[in-house]
Amino acid sequence: MEFSSKLLEKAVNEMSQLPGVGKRTALRLVLHLLRQPESQTVQLAQALLNMRTEIKFCKSCNNISDNVLCEICSNPRRQQDLICVVEDIRDVMAIENTSSFKGLYHVLGGKISPMDGVGPHDLNITPLVNKVKEGQVKELIFALSPTMEGDTTNFYIFKQIQGLDVVTSTIARGIAVGDELEYADEVTLGRSILNRIPFEGSLKS
Protein backbone atom coordinates (compact mmCIF):
# COMPACT_ATOMS: atom_id res chain seq x y z
CA MET A 1 0.00 0.00 0.00
CA GLU A 2 1.33 3.43 -0.98
CA PHE A 3 0.24 6.35 1.16
CA SER A 4 0.18 9.99 0.13
CA SER A 5 0.99 11.03 3.69
CA LYS A 6 3.57 9.78 6.18
CA LEU A 7 1.27 10.72 9.08
CA LEU A 8 -1.50 8.60 7.62
CA GLU A 9 0.88 5.71 6.97
CA LYS A 10 2.17 5.80 10.55
CA ALA A 11 -1.37 5.81 11.98
CA VAL A 12 -2.44 2.92 9.75
CA ASN A 13 0.68 0.92 10.63
CA GLU A 14 0.17 1.39 14.38
CA MET A 15 -3.52 0.56 14.11
CA SER A 16 -2.82 -2.63 12.17
CA GLN A 17 -0.66 -3.90 15.05
CA LEU A 18 -3.90 -4.68 16.88
CA PRO A 19 -5.01 -8.31 16.67
CA GLY A 20 -7.49 -9.00 13.87
CA VAL A 21 -6.97 -5.58 12.28
CA GLY A 22 -5.37 -5.71 8.83
CA LYS A 23 -4.01 -2.76 6.83
CA ARG A 24 -7.26 -2.30 4.97
CA THR A 25 -9.38 -2.27 8.11
CA ALA A 26 -6.87 0.04 9.79
CA LEU A 27 -7.14 2.47 6.89
CA ARG A 28 -10.93 2.37 7.08
CA LEU A 29 -10.84 3.13 10.82
CA VAL A 30 -8.28 5.91 10.44
CA LEU A 31 -10.20 7.57 7.60
CA HIS A 32 -13.31 7.36 9.75
CA LEU A 33 -11.49 9.27 12.51
CA LEU A 34 -10.45 11.90 9.95
CA ARG A 35 -14.09 12.50 9.04
CA GLN A 36 -15.16 12.83 12.68
CA PRO A 37 -14.55 15.88 14.90
CA GLU A 38 -10.98 16.17 16.15
CA SER A 39 -12.20 15.74 19.73
CA GLN A 40 -13.10 12.09 19.09
CA THR A 41 -9.53 11.19 18.16
CA VAL A 42 -8.14 13.23 21.06
CA GLN A 43 -10.43 11.42 23.49
CA LEU A 44 -9.61 8.01 22.06
CA ALA A 45 -5.86 8.63 22.24
CA GLN A 46 -6.12 10.08 25.74
CA ALA A 47 -8.29 7.21 27.01
CA LEU A 48 -5.84 4.62 25.67
CA LEU A 49 -2.85 6.45 27.15
CA ASN A 50 -4.49 6.92 30.56
CA MET A 51 -5.62 3.33 30.62
CA ARG A 52 -2.19 1.95 29.75
CA THR A 53 -0.14 4.17 32.02
CA GLU A 54 -2.41 4.54 35.05
CA ILE A 55 -4.29 1.28 35.35
CA LYS A 56 -3.45 -0.92 38.33
CA PHE A 57 -3.83 -4.60 39.04
CA CYS A 58 -5.49 -5.56 42.31
CA LYS A 59 -2.80 -6.51 44.84
CA SER A 60 -4.85 -9.46 46.00
CA CYS A 61 -6.55 -10.98 42.95
CA ASN A 62 -4.67 -9.44 39.97
CA ASN A 63 -7.92 -8.13 38.50
CA ILE A 64 -7.76 -4.79 36.66
CA SER A 65 -8.56 -2.01 39.09
CA ASP A 66 -8.28 1.73 39.67
CA ASN A 67 -7.18 1.18 43.27
CA VAL A 68 -4.72 -1.02 45.14
CA LEU A 69 -7.54 -3.44 45.99
CA CYS A 70 -10.29 -3.99 43.41
CA GLU A 71 -13.95 -3.35 44.20
CA ILE A 72 -14.65 -7.06 44.59
CA CYS A 73 -11.76 -7.79 46.97
CA SER A 74 -12.55 -4.73 49.08
CA ASN A 75 -16.26 -5.54 49.34
CA PRO A 76 -16.86 -6.85 52.91
CA ARG A 77 -20.11 -8.52 51.84
CA ARG A 78 -18.31 -11.00 49.56
CA GLN A 79 -17.34 -14.38 50.97
CA GLN A 80 -13.60 -14.01 51.64
CA ASP A 81 -12.69 -17.71 51.84
CA LEU A 82 -14.25 -18.81 48.53
CA ILE A 83 -11.99 -18.14 45.55
CA CYS A 84 -12.79 -18.63 41.88
CA VAL A 85 -9.68 -19.09 39.70
CA VAL A 86 -10.09 -17.57 36.21
CA GLU A 87 -7.92 -16.90 33.21
CA ASP A 88 -8.47 -13.19 32.65
CA ILE A 89 -10.65 -10.21 33.45
CA ARG A 90 -13.16 -11.10 30.74
CA ASP A 91 -14.01 -14.26 32.65
CA VAL A 92 -14.51 -12.21 35.83
CA MET A 93 -16.93 -9.99 33.91
CA ALA A 94 -18.77 -12.99 32.46
CA ILE A 95 -19.21 -14.62 35.88
CA GLU A 96 -20.18 -11.32 37.54
CA ASN A 97 -22.91 -10.93 34.90
CA THR A 98 -24.57 -14.13 36.13
CA SER A 99 -24.88 -12.73 39.70
CA SER A 100 -24.51 -16.29 41.00
CA PHE A 101 -21.08 -16.00 42.63
CA LYS A 102 -20.51 -14.12 45.86
CA GLY A 103 -16.90 -15.04 46.63
CA LEU A 104 -13.63 -13.52 45.41
CA TYR A 105 -11.64 -14.13 42.22
CA HIS A 106 -8.05 -14.90 41.41
CA VAL A 107 -6.96 -13.85 37.92
CA LEU A 108 -4.09 -15.97 36.54
CA GLY A 109 -3.46 -13.82 33.47
CA GLY A 110 -3.41 -16.78 31.10
CA LYS A 111 -3.19 -20.55 30.86
CA ILE A 112 -0.16 -22.85 30.89
CA SER A 113 0.54 -23.40 27.21
CA PRO A 114 3.99 -24.76 26.26
CA MET A 115 3.11 -24.31 22.56
CA ASP A 116 2.84 -20.56 23.10
CA GLY A 117 5.81 -20.49 25.47
CA VAL A 118 3.67 -19.83 28.55
CA GLY A 119 4.89 -21.75 31.61
CA PRO A 120 3.57 -21.78 35.20
CA HIS A 121 6.03 -19.05 36.22
CA ASP A 122 4.60 -16.62 33.67
CA LEU A 123 1.27 -16.81 35.46
CA ASN A 124 0.05 -15.41 38.75
CA ILE A 125 0.02 -18.83 40.49
CA THR A 126 2.42 -18.41 43.45
CA PRO A 127 0.32 -15.72 45.23
CA LEU A 128 -2.68 -18.06 44.96
CA VAL A 129 -0.75 -20.99 46.48
CA ASN A 130 0.47 -18.67 49.26
CA LYS A 131 -3.10 -17.60 50.05
CA VAL A 132 -4.06 -21.25 50.40
CA LYS A 133 -0.97 -22.03 52.53
CA GLU A 134 -1.83 -19.16 54.86
CA GLY A 135 -5.19 -20.84 55.45
CA GLN A 136 -7.22 -17.94 54.04
CA VAL A 137 -9.12 -20.17 51.62
CA LYS A 138 -11.82 -22.75 52.33
CA GLU A 139 -12.75 -23.58 48.75
CA LEU A 140 -11.08 -23.04 45.38
CA ILE A 141 -13.26 -23.18 42.25
CA PHE A 142 -11.37 -23.76 38.99
CA ALA A 143 -13.22 -21.86 36.27
CA LEU A 144 -10.77 -22.04 33.35
CA SER A 145 -11.95 -22.91 29.85
CA PRO A 146 -12.28 -26.71 29.51
CA THR A 147 -9.47 -26.99 26.96
CA MET A 148 -6.23 -28.94 27.21
CA GLU A 149 -4.40 -25.80 28.42
CA GLY A 150 -7.12 -25.09 30.96
CA ASP A 151 -7.02 -28.66 32.30
CA THR A 152 -3.21 -28.58 32.50
CA THR A 153 -3.33 -25.35 34.49
CA ASN A 154 -5.99 -26.72 36.84
CA PHE A 155 -3.88 -29.84 37.41
CA TYR A 156 -0.67 -27.85 38.03
CA ILE A 157 -2.34 -25.71 40.70
CA PHE A 158 -4.03 -28.77 42.20
CA LYS A 159 -0.62 -30.48 42.62
CA GLN A 160 0.80 -27.34 44.30
CA ILE A 161 -1.91 -27.26 46.96
CA GLN A 162 -2.38 -31.01 47.39
CA GLY A 163 -2.46 -32.01 51.07
CA LEU A 164 -3.39 -28.53 52.22
CA ASP A 165 -6.66 -27.94 54.02
CA VAL A 166 -8.76 -26.67 51.10
CA VAL A 167 -11.70 -27.98 49.07
CA THR A 168 -11.23 -27.84 45.29
CA SER A 169 -13.95 -27.94 42.67
CA THR A 170 -14.36 -27.12 38.99
CA ILE A 171 -17.31 -25.50 37.30
CA ALA A 172 -19.74 -28.16 36.04
CA ARG A 173 -19.10 -29.48 32.53
CA GLY A 174 -22.18 -30.59 30.70
CA ILE A 175 -24.73 -29.74 28.10
CA ALA A 176 -25.33 -25.99 27.80
CA VAL A 177 -28.81 -24.81 28.69
CA GLY A 178 -30.85 -24.64 25.50
CA ASP A 179 -28.55 -27.01 23.53
CA GLU A 180 -29.84 -29.93 21.47
CA LEU A 181 -28.60 -33.21 22.96
CA GLU A 182 -27.97 -34.82 19.54
CA TYR A 183 -25.46 -32.13 18.54
CA ALA A 184 -23.42 -32.31 21.76
CA ASP A 185 -19.95 -33.81 21.40
CA GLU A 186 -19.34 -37.29 22.80
CA VAL A 187 -16.91 -36.27 25.54
CA THR A 188 -19.23 -33.62 26.94
CA LEU A 189 -22.26 -35.89 26.76
CA GLY A 190 -20.35 -38.78 28.34
CA ARG A 191 -19.10 -36.60 31.19
CA SER A 192 -22.50 -35.08 31.75
CA ILE A 193 -23.86 -38.57 32.38
CA LEU A 194 -20.99 -39.66 34.64
CA ASN A 195 -21.21 -36.42 36.63
CA ARG A 196 -24.98 -36.39 36.84
CA ILE A 197 -26.50 -34.36 39.65
CA PRO A 198 -29.57 -34.94 41.85
CA PHE A 199 -32.67 -33.74 39.99
CA GLU A 200 -33.73 -31.46 42.86
CA GLY A 201 -30.32 -29.74 42.62
CA SER A 202 -30.81 -28.82 38.99
CA LEU A 203 -33.99 -26.88 39.79
CA LYS A 204 -32.06 -24.13 41.57
CA SER A 205 -31.12 -21.30 39.25
Add this chain to the structure above:
Amino acid sequence: MEFSSKLLEKAVNEMSQLPGVGKRTALRLVLHLLRQPESQTVQLAQALLNMRTEIKFCKSCNNISDNVLCEICSNPRRQQDLICVVEDIRDVMAIENTSSFKGLYHVLGGKISPMDGVGPHDLNITPLVNKVKEGQVKELIFALSPTMEGDTTNFYIFKQIQGLDVVTSTIARGIAVGDELEYADEVTLGRSILNRIPFEGSLKS
Protein backbone atom coordinates in the same frame (compact mmCIF):
# COMPACT_ATOMS: atom_id res chain seq x y z
CA MET B 1 -21.04 -4.73 30.66
CA GLU B 2 -19.72 -3.93 34.14
CA PHE B 3 -16.09 -2.87 34.37
CA SER B 4 -13.87 -3.09 37.42
CA SER B 5 -12.00 0.04 36.34
CA LYS B 6 -13.22 3.41 35.08
CA LEU B 7 -10.04 3.81 33.00
CA LEU B 8 -10.70 0.52 31.27
CA GLU B 9 -14.35 1.39 30.73
CA LYS B 10 -13.45 4.74 29.17
CA ALA B 11 -10.91 3.15 26.82
CA VAL B 12 -13.40 0.47 25.76
CA ASN B 13 -16.14 3.04 25.21
CA GLU B 14 -13.92 5.24 23.05
CA MET B 15 -12.64 2.25 21.07
CA SER B 16 -16.16 1.00 20.40
CA GLN B 17 -17.02 4.33 18.71
CA LEU B 18 -15.04 3.09 15.71
CA PRO B 19 -17.18 1.61 12.92
CA GLY B 20 -17.52 -2.16 13.09
CA VAL B 21 -16.01 -2.35 16.58
CA GLY B 22 -18.47 -3.49 19.26
CA LYS B 23 -17.93 -3.44 23.02
CA ARG B 24 -16.68 -7.01 23.06
CA THR B 25 -14.12 -6.43 20.29
CA ALA B 26 -13.07 -3.15 21.90
CA LEU B 27 -12.43 -4.97 25.19
CA ARG B 28 -10.36 -7.60 23.38
CA LEU B 29 -8.24 -4.91 21.68
CA VAL B 30 -7.76 -2.91 24.87
CA LEU B 31 -6.76 -6.00 26.89
CA HIS B 32 -4.28 -6.82 24.14
CA LEU B 33 -2.72 -3.37 24.53
CA LEU B 34 -2.47 -3.95 28.30
CA ARG B 35 -0.46 -7.12 27.71
CA GLN B 36 1.92 -5.40 25.25
CA PRO B 37 4.75 -3.04 26.23
CA GLU B 38 3.57 0.43 27.18
CA SER B 39 5.45 1.89 24.19
CA GLN B 40 3.01 0.29 21.76
CA THR B 41 0.03 2.13 23.23
CA VAL B 42 1.99 5.37 23.44
CA GLN B 43 2.96 5.09 19.78
CA LEU B 44 -0.58 4.24 18.70
CA ALA B 45 -2.06 7.17 20.61
CA GLN B 46 0.63 9.54 19.36
CA ALA B 47 0.25 8.41 15.74
CA LEU B 48 -3.53 8.90 15.85
CA LEU B 49 -3.17 12.33 17.48
CA ASN B 50 -0.49 13.51 15.05
CA MET B 51 -2.46 12.22 12.12
CA ARG B 52 -5.69 13.92 13.17
CA THR B 53 -4.21 17.26 14.18
CA GLU B 54 -1.44 17.72 11.63
CA ILE B 55 -2.68 16.13 8.44
CA LYS B 56 -3.47 18.49 5.58
CA PHE B 57 -5.67 18.21 2.55
CA CYS B 58 -4.12 19.13 -0.80
CA LYS B 59 -5.22 22.66 -1.76
CA SER B 60 -5.77 21.57 -5.33
CA CYS B 61 -7.25 18.06 -5.25
CA ASN B 62 -8.37 17.59 -1.61
CA ASN B 63 -6.27 14.44 -1.28
CA ILE B 64 -4.69 13.72 2.12
CA SER B 65 -1.21 15.20 2.15
CA ASP B 66 1.60 16.30 4.44
CA ASN B 67 2.10 19.49 2.41
CA VAL B 68 -0.05 22.23 0.90
CA LEU B 69 0.06 20.46 -2.47
CA CYS B 70 0.06 16.65 -2.52
CA GLU B 71 2.83 14.64 -4.20
CA ILE B 72 0.65 13.90 -7.19
CA CYS B 73 -0.46 17.49 -7.83
CA SER B 74 3.09 18.79 -7.40
CA ASN B 75 4.59 16.19 -9.75
CA PRO B 76 5.45 18.02 -13.04
CA ARG B 77 5.51 14.72 -14.94
CA ARG B 78 1.81 14.09 -14.39
CA GLN B 79 -0.62 15.29 -17.06
CA GLN B 80 -2.06 18.48 -15.59
CA ASP B 81 -5.18 18.78 -17.75
CA LEU B 82 -6.50 15.25 -17.18
CA ILE B 83 -8.46 14.93 -13.96
CA CYS B 84 -9.87 11.80 -12.42
CA VAL B 85 -12.80 12.44 -10.07
CA VAL B 86 -12.91 10.02 -7.13
CA GLU B 87 -14.85 9.62 -3.93
CA ASP B 88 -12.06 9.40 -1.37
CA ILE B 89 -8.38 8.76 -0.81
CA ARG B 90 -8.80 4.98 -0.83
CA ASP B 91 -9.87 5.23 -4.46
CA VAL B 92 -6.78 7.33 -5.25
CA MET B 93 -4.64 4.61 -3.67
CA ALA B 94 -6.46 1.87 -5.58
CA ILE B 95 -6.00 3.64 -8.94
CA GLU B 96 -2.37 4.55 -8.18
CA ASN B 97 -1.70 0.86 -7.52
CA THR B 98 -2.70 0.01 -11.12
CA SER B 99 -0.07 2.45 -12.52
CA SER B 100 -2.38 3.10 -15.47
CA PHE B 101 -3.26 6.71 -14.77
CA LYS B 102 -0.84 9.59 -15.22
CA GLY B 103 -3.12 12.56 -14.71
CA LEU B 104 -4.27 14.30 -11.53
CA TYR B 105 -7.10 13.47 -9.15
CA HIS B 106 -9.94 15.37 -7.62
CA VAL B 107 -11.20 13.92 -4.34
CA LEU B 108 -14.87 14.74 -3.69
CA GLY B 109 -14.91 13.43 -0.13
CA GLY B 110 -18.09 11.40 -0.65
CA LYS B 111 -21.03 10.84 -2.96
CA ILE B 112 -24.35 12.65 -3.23
CA SER B 113 -26.63 10.56 -1.04
CA PRO B 114 -29.91 12.13 0.10
CA MET B 115 -30.61 9.06 2.25
CA ASP B 116 -27.51 9.85 4.34
CA GLY B 117 -28.16 13.59 4.22
CA VAL B 118 -25.22 14.24 1.88
CA GLY B 119 -26.04 16.89 -0.73
CA PRO B 120 -23.84 18.39 -3.48
CA HIS B 121 -22.80 21.26 -1.21
CA ASP B 122 -21.30 18.87 1.35
CA LEU B 123 -18.85 17.68 -1.30
CA ASN B 124 -15.82 19.28 -2.87
CA ILE B 125 -17.58 19.90 -6.20
CA THR B 126 -17.38 23.69 -6.66
CA PRO B 127 -13.55 23.85 -6.86
CA LEU B 128 -13.70 21.15 -9.55
CA VAL B 129 -16.29 23.11 -11.58
CA ASN B 130 -14.14 26.25 -11.18
CA LYS B 131 -11.08 24.42 -12.47
CA VAL B 132 -13.06 23.41 -15.55
CA LYS B 133 -14.44 26.95 -16.02
CA GLU B 134 -10.93 28.38 -15.88
CA GLY B 135 -10.06 26.11 -18.81
CA GLN B 136 -7.43 24.15 -16.87
CA VAL B 137 -9.00 20.81 -17.72
CA LYS B 138 -9.12 19.00 -21.05
CA GLU B 139 -10.69 15.80 -19.85
CA LEU B 140 -12.59 14.75 -16.75
CA ILE B 141 -12.76 11.05 -15.88
CA PHE B 142 -15.54 10.08 -13.50
CA ALA B 143 -14.25 7.21 -11.37
CA LEU B 144 -16.86 6.94 -8.64
CA SER B 145 -18.19 3.56 -7.58
CA PRO B 146 -20.90 2.50 -10.07
CA THR B 147 -23.72 2.66 -7.56
CA MET B 148 -26.82 4.83 -7.62
CA GLU B 149 -25.12 7.47 -5.47
CA GLY B 150 -22.04 7.43 -7.70
CA ASP B 151 -24.13 7.81 -10.85
CA THR B 152 -26.12 10.64 -9.28
CA THR B 153 -22.91 12.45 -8.37
CA ASN B 154 -21.48 11.94 -11.87
CA PHE B 155 -24.66 13.30 -13.39
CA TYR B 156 -24.76 16.31 -11.05
CA ILE B 157 -21.19 17.29 -11.96
CA PHE B 158 -21.88 16.64 -15.63
CA LYS B 159 -24.85 19.07 -15.55
CA GLN B 160 -22.67 21.71 -13.86
CA ILE B 161 -20.02 21.64 -16.57
CA GLN B 162 -22.30 20.98 -19.54
CA GLY B 163 -21.50 23.29 -22.44
CA LEU B 164 -17.99 24.00 -21.22
CA ASP B 165 -15.00 23.00 -23.33
CA VAL B 166 -14.14 19.71 -21.62
CA VAL B 167 -14.34 16.05 -22.57
CA THR B 168 -16.04 13.85 -19.98
CA SER B 169 -15.67 10.12 -19.62
CA THR B 170 -16.35 7.46 -17.06
CA ILE B 171 -14.28 4.43 -16.26
CA ALA B 172 -15.52 1.45 -18.28
CA ARG B 173 -18.18 -0.67 -16.70
CA GLY B 174 -15.80 -3.58 -16.30
CA ILE B 175 -16.54 -3.08 -12.64
CA ALA B 176 -19.64 -4.98 -11.60
CA VAL B 177 -22.53 -2.65 -10.81
CA GLY B 178 -22.96 -2.40 -7.05
CA ASP B 179 -19.33 -3.29 -6.27
CA GLU B 180 -17.09 -1.02 -4.24
CA LEU B 181 -14.19 0.46 -6.18
CA GLU B 182 -11.56 -0.24 -3.56
CA TYR B 183 -12.14 -3.99 -3.72
CA ALA B 184 -11.85 -4.34 -7.51
CA ASP B 185 -8.85 -6.30 -8.78
CA GLU B 186 -6.05 -4.30 -10.40
CA VAL B 187 -6.47 -5.61 -13.94
CA THR B 188 -10.16 -4.81 -14.08
CA LEU B 189 -9.61 -1.42 -12.53
CA GLY B 190 -6.66 -0.65 -14.83
CA ARG B 191 -8.58 -1.63 -17.97
CA SER B 192 -11.60 0.32 -16.94
CA ILE B 193 -9.44 3.44 -16.98
CA LEU B 194 -7.82 2.68 -20.34
CA ASN B 195 -11.23 1.86 -21.90
CA ARG B 196 -13.09 4.84 -20.53
CA ILE B 197 -16.16 5.87 -22.54
CA PRO B 198 -17.82 9.26 -23.27
CA PHE B 199 -20.16 10.21 -20.43
CA GLU B 200 -23.18 10.57 -22.77
CA GLY B 201 -22.65 6.94 -23.83
CA SER B 202 -22.82 5.73 -20.26
CA LEU B 203 -26.25 7.30 -19.76
CA LYS B 204 -27.81 4.75 -22.11
CA SER B 205 -28.30 1.55 -20.23
